[in-house]
Amino acid sequence: MVPLSYYLLLSAFLFSCGVVGFLIKRNIITIFMSIELMLNGVNLSFVAFAAHWHALAGQVFVFFVMVVAAAEAAVGLAIIIAVYRTRETLNVDQVNLLKL
Amino acid sequence: MSFHLILFLAFGAVCVAGAVNLLTQRHPINSALSLIAVMGALAGEYLLLGAEFVAAVQVIVYAGAIMVLFVFVIMLLNAGVEEQTRGSRTALVLGVPGMLTGGVLMAWVVLRQSGTRAVPIDALPGSPRDIAQLLFHDFLLPFEVTSVLILIAIMGAVVLASKPDSPPGRID
Numbered sequence: 001m002v003p004l005s006y007y008l009l010l011s012a013f014l015f016s017c018g019v020v021g022f023l024i025k026r027n028i029i030t031i032f033m034s035i036e037l038m039l040n041g042v043n044l045s046f047v048a049f050a051a052h053w054h055a056l057a058g059q060v061f062v063f064f065v066m067v068v069a070a071a072e073a074a075v076g077l078a079i080i081i082a083v084y085r086t087r088e089t090l091n092v093d094q095v096n097l098l099k100l
Numbered sequence: 101m102s103f104h105l106i107l108f109l110a111f112g113a114v115c116v117a118g119a120v121n122l123l124t125q126r127h128p129i130n131s132a133l134s135l136i137a138v139m140g141a142l143a144g145e146y147l148l149l150g151a152e153f154v155a156a157v158q159v160i161v162y163a164g165a166i167m168v169l170f171v172f173v174i175m176l177l178n179a180g181v182e183e184q185t186r187g188s189r190t191a192l193v194l195g196v197p198g199m200l201t202g203g204v205l206m207a208w209v210v211l212r213q214s215g216t217r218a219v220p221i222d223a224l225p226g227s228p229r230d231i232a233q234l235l236f237h238d239f240l241l242p243f244e245v246t247s248v249l250i251l252i253a254i255m256g257a258v259v260l261a262s263k264p265d266s267p268p269g270r271i272d
Contacts, residue, residue, distance in 0.1 A: 002108045002148070008210045010112050010145070014138070016203045017119035023195035027182040029128045029174055033135050036166065037119060040142055043158075050226075051149040059151050059226050060234050066161055067246045071253035073166050077173045078260035084177050091183065 007048035014041030028083070028090050032076055039069050108148055114141035128179045132170050139163040151226040 014037055021034030043062045050058025080090070087095060118138035122131045139162045146155035235243055 002105050005210045006108060006112075007145070007149070009207055010115060012203060012206045012210065013116060014119055016199050016206075017123060020196055020199050021123050023191040023199075024123070025182070027128050027179065029170065029177075029179055030122075030131050030182065033122065033128075033131055033170060036162075036170075037122065037135060037138065040139060040162070043154075044142060044145060047146050047149050047151045047154055050151065056226060056230055056234055057238070059154050059231060060239050062151075062154050063157065063231075063235065064239075064242060064246055066157065067250055070161065070166055071250050073169055074253050074257040075260065077169055078257040080173060081177065081261045090177060090179055 004048055004052045008045060011041045011044040011048065014038075014044065017041075026091050026093055028080055028092050028095075029077075031092065032073070032080070036069060036073070039065055104148065108145070111141045111144040111148070114138070115145070126181045128174050128182070129171065132167060132174060135170075136163050136167050139167070153226055153228045153231050 018034045018036075018038030018041060021037065022031055025031050025034060043065055046058045046062050046065070050056060083095060084090060089095070115138050118134040118141065121134040122138070125131045125134065139158060143155040143158040143163070146152075146158060
């Protein structure tokens, strides 16, 4: 028997890894992948709670999260391509036009 | 130790190893491949929780479609090893201990509340029929809104990724 808290711990760990990657990574594609990791951690929480409360709506929400993630990945990667075309870099430290 | 717990720990170990590997690798293609491993292992966790349809969609959409998009962009832009800068080292020094503190707090809160039962492997509650009943009946409006959202996202991606000097849609 696997307790709910184990699933929540794994989910929290994945989310934390996503946050750390978002903070320490300088490559914009890797930063995007960290965001996907965070979304996956949240999805695991959704499914675990759906199994815990016998509420199937939690699984339906996972689909909505996936759709939003797909839309975000498509638009975000297109923006990355546009940024790379104008600035010739993937390093977020060099994309600092708005910095004081 | 039950068979269920062993499976959970095996998939969870793959998840943890993949997530840590994503952080430690310097080349984006290695990070992408470890993220695919995390997503595949998460599909196994979903199966253990009885969500068979979610597991299938996780493999097809996430590990399949979205990650192919990532790998394709990495290949297209010829992304190399990322360089270490002063900003990222500050984030490393400040961010990792902060996240560790937050993680320990979160684990403490979660572990105070426990006690649920696992779903038997042959009794899967998340069948496609039940999911479809919910998705196309109770959640019909959000479903339609997300379809509009993804249509807008596709058009936005085409507009953004096309060459700036050529109007979108015209083939030269």
